[in-house]
Amino acid sequence: MNTKRNRMPADARKTAILEAASQLLAERPWEEVTVSGLLDAAGISKGGFYHHFTSREDVLAAVVLRLADDSIAAGQETLSRVGEDPVARFSTFLTETARWELSHAGKILAIVRMAMMEGNAPLFIKLGEESQRRCSPIIRGLIEDGASKSFFNVVDLDLTTELVMNIGRMRWPTFLKAQDIADGGDQEEAWRAISDRVRVEEALTNRLLGLQDRTVRFPPLREYRPLIDQDQDPA
Amino acid sequence: MNTKRNRMPADARKTAILEAASQLLAERPWEEVTVSGLLDAAGISKGGFYHHFTSREDVLAAVVLRLADDSIAAGQETLSRVGEDPVARFSTFLTETARWELSHAGKILAIVRMAMMEGNAPLFIKLGEESQRRCSPIIRGLIEDGASKSFFNVVDLDLTTELVMNIGRMRWPTFLKAQDIADGGDQEEAWRAISDRVRVEEALTNRLLGLQDRTVRFPPLREYRPLIDQDQDPA
Numbered sequence: 001m002n003t004k005r006n007r008m009p010a011d012a013r014k015t016a017i018l019e020a021a022s023q024l025l026a027e028r029p030w031e032e033v034t035v036s037g038l039l040d041a042a043g044i045s046k047g048g049f050y051h052h053f054t055s056r057e058d059v060l061a062a063v064v065l066r067l068a069d070d071s072i073a074a075g076q077e078t079l080s081r082v083g084e085d086p087v088a089r090f091s092t093f094l095t096e097t098a099r100w101e102l103s104h105a106g107k108i109l110a111i112v113r114m115a116m117m118e119g120n121a122p123l124f125i126k127l128g129e130e131s132q133r134r135c136s137p138i139i140r141g142l143i144e145d146g147a148s149k150s151f152f153n154v155v156d157l158d159l160t161t162e163l164v165m166n167i168g169r170m171r172w173p174t175f176l177k178a179q180d181i182a183d184g185g186d187q188e189e190a191w192r193a194i195s196d197r198v199r200v201e202e203a204l205t206n207r208l209l210g211l212q213d214r215t216v217r218f219p220p221l222r223e224y225r226p227l228i229d230q231d232q233d234p235a
Numbered sequence: 236m237n238t239k240r241n242r243m244p245a246d247a248r249k250t251a252i253l254e255a256a257s258q259l260l261a262e263r264p265w266e267e268v269t270v271s272g273l274l275d276a277a278g279i280s281k282g283g284f285y286h287h288f289t290s291r292e293d294v295l296a297a298v299v300l301r302l303a304d305d306s307i308a309a310g311q312e313t314l315s316r317v318g319e320d321p322v323a324r325f326s327t328f329l330t331e332t333a334r335w336e337l338s339h340a341g342k343i344l345a346i347v348r349m350a351m352m353e354g355n356a357p358l359f360i361k362l363g364e365e366s367q368r369r370c371s372p373i374i375r376g377l378i379e380d381g382a383s384k385s386f387f388n389v390v391d392l393d394l395t396t397e398l399v400m401n402i403g404r405m406r407w408p409t410f411l412k413a414q415d416i417a418d419g420g421d422q423e424e425a426w427r428a429i430s431d432r433v434r435v436e437e438a439l440t441n442r443l444l445g446l447q448d449r450t451v452r453f454p455p456l457r458e459y460r461p462l463i464d465q466d467q468d469p470a
């Protein structure tokens with residue numbers, strides 16, 4: 001018996017399991033990840049595992065929601081350092097969450113690939129809704145702020161929030177498709193798919209916000225380049 | 236043995252089951268509808284039923300998709316009688332599908348109520364996606380027509396189609412909520428919820444299409460009134 005395993009505090013144990021799962025997820029298909037593989041990677045006993053999770057699926061759900069929380073936290077953290085201009089604030093939030101996600105593209109693409117598999121949809125639809133529920137109050141707050149100060153001209157706060165989030169939601173399936181195109185050898189077509197998507201998202205978001213001259217911005221295009229470059233970091 | 240039951244041709248039998256299910260749905264909670272209740276209402280034998288359907292859930296799915304198909308057909312049928320003006324064509328399709336749905340509000344609200352119940356989401360999300368898949372090519376075609384003739388100014392055809400459908404998708408849950416408010420006695424608040432929703436949908440749809448002076452139109456507000464009026468037809 002490994003005494004070290006039992007000394008780990010409960011919170012650290014849970015974190016270790018999630019870190020290990022998140023790492024394994026970027027390395028191999030989730031179907032190949034077993035509970036005992038997770039235990040080995042995390043240095044956790046079986047009892048320690050079932051204290052926190054009921055199943056592999058339960059771990060996967062926690063990994064997905066942690067990614068959502070971390071991306072939101074990255075955006076919020078930067079918000080505390082920008083001024084009061086609503087256009088700048090919304091741009092910052094969109095840019096920093098997108099940037100955080102791009103720096104974790106390997107994990108996110110692995111999750112999106114799983115979500116697109118036959119039979120997995122119900123779980124991932126539920127997780128997508130839960131992620132949106134966590135992000136929605138922040139997006140809503142940023143839009144409300146801009147609208148109340150007459151920077152944004154929105155038709156309806158709730159429906160605009162929902163549509164802005166819907167625009168973002170389908171970004172990653174497009175990136176996954178682009179990566180498959182790049183893997184097939186057509187870098188140019190893959191890059192077109194990504195840059196078109198980013199341009200369209202930016203334009204539609206600005207249209208929903210009623211912005212014309214000044215616009216909210218996503219990260220500069222070059223930051224999306226690693227999604228299809230050979231030497232990309234699969235983190 | 237009822238010989239009349241066995242003489243019914245297969246297609247008519249299937250239609251009879253769907254008609255009966257659709258009728259029962261508007262009258263009582265679906266949990267109270269049994270296979271034998273369906274058989275009695277449709278005048279069908281047990282063998283006849285299982286020739287077409289595997290379960291009650293299977294019947295429910297067919298009822299939902301038939302409603303979607305019928306609503307689309309109502310819109311398309313009218314399209315064949317209007318001219319070539321893209322704004323008029325899109326208005327006609329939106330108006331006639333909405334009008335068809337309003338005249339079947341009892342059934343649709345019963346389905347939406349079921350869809351919102353804990354545990355039912357996976358089935359109804361799948362049915363919602365399937366309904367959207369059927370409607371999407373028509374909406375897309377109407378938008379493409381208007382954009383190619385420079386009546387509409389859209390950022391991106393596919394994403395605009397998706398967002399226009401997203402706007403419509405959440406209309407019925409709002410109507411259901413309004414009906415509950417009306418049942419609670421506050422007709423004024425219920426009517427405000429409905430009229431706000433319709434106004435917002437119209438404004439957002441026009442914004443996505445890049446329309447300003449001429450606008451696409453939904454049915455006139457008064458046609459939504461029966462949703463909350465006491466003497467409404469629950470068909």
